Amino acid sequence: MFAVDYFVMIVCLVGMLGVGVFYGRFMKSSKDMFAAGGQSPWWVAGLSGFMTMFSANTFVVWGGIAYQHGAVAMVINLAYGAAAMAVGFFIAGRWQRMGLVSVSDYMEARFGRAVVQLVTWFKGIVGVFSLGGGIYALSTILCTLVVIPADSPVLWLRDPATGTLAVLPVTLAMGVVVIAYTMQGGLWAVLMTDVLQFIILTAAVCLAVPLAFAHVGGVAALAELPEGFLELTAPDAGYTWAFVLGWVFIHVVVIGGDPPFAQRFTCVPTARDARRSAYLFGALYFVSPVIWLLPPMLYRLVDPAADHERAYILMVREVFPAGLVGVMMAAMFSATGSSVSSVLNVYAGVLTRDLYVGVVRPAAGDREQVLAGRVATVLLGLLMLLGAWIIPKYGVTSYIISLSSLAFAPLLLPLIWGLFSPRLTQRGAVFVILTSLAVGLCYKWLLVPGGALAELPGAGVLAAWPLLAPLAEAAVRHGQFSEILVGNGTPFLLLVLVELLGLWRGSRAAGWERVQSMIGRTADKPVALPSVWPARIVSGALAALALLVGAVAVVVAEGRLTLAVFATILATISVTVFLVSRRLGARSGS
Secondary structure, eight states, X not given: OOHHHHHHHHHHHHHHHHHHHHHHTTOOSHHHHHHGGXXXXXXXXXXXXXXXXXXXXXXXXXXXXXXXXXXXXXXXXXXXXXXXXXXXXXTHHHHHHTTOSSHXXXXXXXXXXXXXXXXXXXXXXXXXXXXHHHHHHHHHHHHHHXXXXXXXXXXXXXXXXXXXXXXXXXXXXXXXXXXXXXXXXXXXXXXXXXXXXXXXXXXXXXXXXXXXXXXXXXXXXXXXXXXXXXXXXXXXXXXXXHHHHHHHHHHHHHHHHSHHHHHHHHSSSSHHHXXXXXXXXXXXXXXXXXXXXXXHHHHHHHOTTSXXXXXXXXXXXXXXXXXXXXXXXXXXXXXXXXXXXXXXXXXHHHIIIIIIIIIIOTTOOHHXXXXXXXXXXXXXXXXXXXXXXXXXXXXXXXXXXXXXXXXXXXXXXXXXXXXXXXXXXXXXHHHHHHHHHHHHHHIIXXXXXXXXXXXXXXXXXXXXXXXXXXXXXXXXXXXXXXXXXXXXXXXXXXXXXXXXXXXXXXXXXXXXXXXXXXXXXXHTSOOOOOOSHHHHHHHXXXXXXXXXXXXXXXXXXXXXXXXXXHHHHHHHHHHHHHHXXXXXXXXXXX
């Protein structure tokens, strides 16, 4: 990276903090902080949901798989699109119609405080802790690009083993920035930075594709990729069609029930807006993986022996001119910050409303709740930084896939089931959650030898039992799919059992009636108008970035045409968004 790259990256990050400061002016109540006042435009919510799924792990984990195994990485990511479309059709509108400030409000009304505490503490702690893996992945990418000479005055920032920037201080710095703007601006800051990140990142990634093809000799170079690289599955690596279908199911549960995603459906004015935001999310995931993952695939032709987790950024370094690498790094940081800030905001809201207000200070006013939310954000951020230190010891890729496969459905599927079924009670939900988590833990720890839990006492002990040995062998042979089958099949079958028992008894859960009354009260309220501020801020920020990139194009000696094209794209989008915002403002009178 050159000095101009550092300059551009710092300016972009300062701008992101500026968005948080600006929206801090509007944090007058807990609904403002955790639900954007119910005034988010549907396209803002959709882009934010899309970016919440996106992080540095997209480039590190899936980019690494694309470099190793080819087009199967695109297929796995297309599963997110299919899942989001299903959520839009079946689930998103139901979340909005309840008029919630947070998903924990639904859990308490539908299942009682016991389920709120169970899901919140397990999912919140594990989820926030897991965010550290994304921060670490991004820090590793950045450090790869920053070489520190042995005689540098900042030698304390140097990794003596590699001669590059040390990962730990960068991880801490990035974590602090994300915590700062989430704490200051609440959900509005999260939503707005998501939109800006999406536009900047998409423009940069789209530009990387033709430059990457030009670097390897054109589209004809695809024929030189390793055999099977363009196949849609990679059975030898465990990425079969069964795995892909299981991945779709997992992410219907995640996008439809995980608070950071469900929050995107509760912050818009109408149920129709909630559905449209999910459809936008899905449509983008039907297109974008092909664009993201072509550069690391093509880098296989440049260096077949590269570190697969750094393939994307190594290709970017090869083809981007000075200045644009800084924009790309800022965009990658922002993308990671998007997913991190979304989760921090959600669980800070849960801690504020359910612990501080619900237990410690029931009479807390709006200003006090906002302050408590900011303190909770800082505490959760510290937990995230602890994860950034511990998770890499076990492997980021394996950790993410195993956690998604075994833990998400047991925690979230009962919440979605409760949106549709009047028979699922608090006792039934707790039984399904605890039993499913126990089965997953026993599978990963006691049945399957090896893996992240291999060092614990008793690891793999059940594999030695004659009756269970064939099951253990099949689990190892089918790899990731066996984890998906256990993690998703167990809670689904248990929920079917609970549903059949409810039908036999002919009973209805009291929580079902409470939720129906919430929907009735919301239907009588006037519909909030979407805010026009998001479009105006996006337009101004893009214009500023276009000017910055244009100035860099004048200064640098090489790559001026590429930079000029990038600046023109940003300026065009800025003008378009500004014109749309004027039309929206004229309609709403703002």
